[in-house]
Amino acid sequence: MKTLVSVAEMQVAAAGVRGAGRSIGLVPTMGALHEGHLSLVRRAQQECDVTVVSVFVNPAQFGPNEDYLNYPRDPEHDRGRLEREGVDFLFAPTVEEMYPPGFQSYVTVEQVAAPLEGEFRPGHFRGVATVVAKLFQAVQPHRAYFGQKDAQQCVVVQRMVRDLHLPVEIVVCPIVRETDGLAMSSRNAYLNAEERRAALVLYRALSGARERLQQGERDSASIAAEMRRLIEQEPSARIDYAAVVDAETLAPVERVTGRVLVALAVWIGRVRLIDNVVVEEHDGRVTSLL
Numbered sequence: 001m002k003t004l005v006s007v008a009e010m011q012v013a014a015a016g017v018r019g020a021g022r023s024i025g026l027v028p029t030m031g032a033l034h035e036g037h038l039s040l041v042r043r044a045q046q047e048c049d050v051t052v053v054s055v056f057v058n059p060a061q062f063g064p065n066e067d068y069l070n071y072p073r074d075p076e077h078d079r080g081r082l083e084r085e086g087v088d089f090l091f092a093p094t095v096e097e098m099y100p101p102g103f104q105s106y107v108t109v110e111q112v113a114a115p116l117e118g119e120f121r122p123g124h125f126r127g128v129a130t131v132v133a134k135l136f137q138a139v140q141p142h143r144a145y146f147g148q149k150d151a152q153q154c155v156v157v158q159r160m161v162r163d164l165h166l167p168v169e170i171v172v173c174p175i176v177r178e179t180d181g182l183a184m185s186s187r188n189a190y191l192n193a194e195e196r197r198a199a200l201v202l203y204r205a206l207s208g209a210r211e212r213l214q215q216g217e218r219d220s221a222s223i224a225a226e227m228r229r230l231i232e233q234e235p236s237a238r239i240d241y242a243a244v245v246d247a248e249t250l251a252p253v254e255r256v257t258g259r260v261l262v263a264l265a266v267w268i269g270r271v272r273l274i275d276n277v278v279v280e281e282h283d284g285r286v287t288s289l290l
């Protein structure tokens, strides 16, 4: 595995790969790699000739009171895991490389970035869209791999790619969970034993919502209310949102038809967790996707 830290050398390497007629798959991450990240890496390796994993904790997507400084970082562990996976390139630029003095150009996606995470993390998706656009410029991927875990991020990136004619195919990969259902996340490392147990309430609430949908419930408010009721029974839990929205536009839906995203953001103590499930209603039947 080759580790590259400058945009210029990454662009030269990418031009070499492309010049040889080979395809590039990019997996953007913020490191502290777990099996969720590695599932994206393996998918990229299956579908592309050369896999590039970027590790960059992007300050632009953290709010002033968020965990940028404390975000889990473990470069040696990450490098080892990626070596073992047989990744071709690790792209690990510094903050100064990505945001040199004078930097002032940002990408703003509008409507789909406004609700849910956008409401509770103002500026978050401006940071995400900007860094993803910059990573695409550095790595020149044919395909880029994202996790359904960050459902709104996938929608925002897909919108940006379409709107700005970026020649990249976005591949969305299923959520990888611990055996008890907790969605894998770098932030799970912050949970103590009691919080780790309490964190299961997200998965229980989503599973309950999916069951009610499968039993014929179509009223979004009632599904959201039941999720809230369940989560509020957990003393350490505090809800940012429990929402049922159109899976494409992310606009609220009154009644469930077509494809909907059931999404949660919940604080467990001082740790903010997100999770979701996508369901598809068709001819009165509901199937769960991803």
Ligand code: AMP
Binding pocket: 028, 029, 030, 031, 036, 037, 039, 040, 145, 146, 147, 148, 149, 150, 173, 174, 175, 176, 177, 183, 184, 185, 186
């Ligand atoms: P992050 O390092 O948190 O920015 O995540 C990097 C990529 O990995 C994003 O596309 C995430 O959606 C994806 N990812 C994180 N956790 C999971 C998971 N449990 N299952 C699938 N993908 C994930």
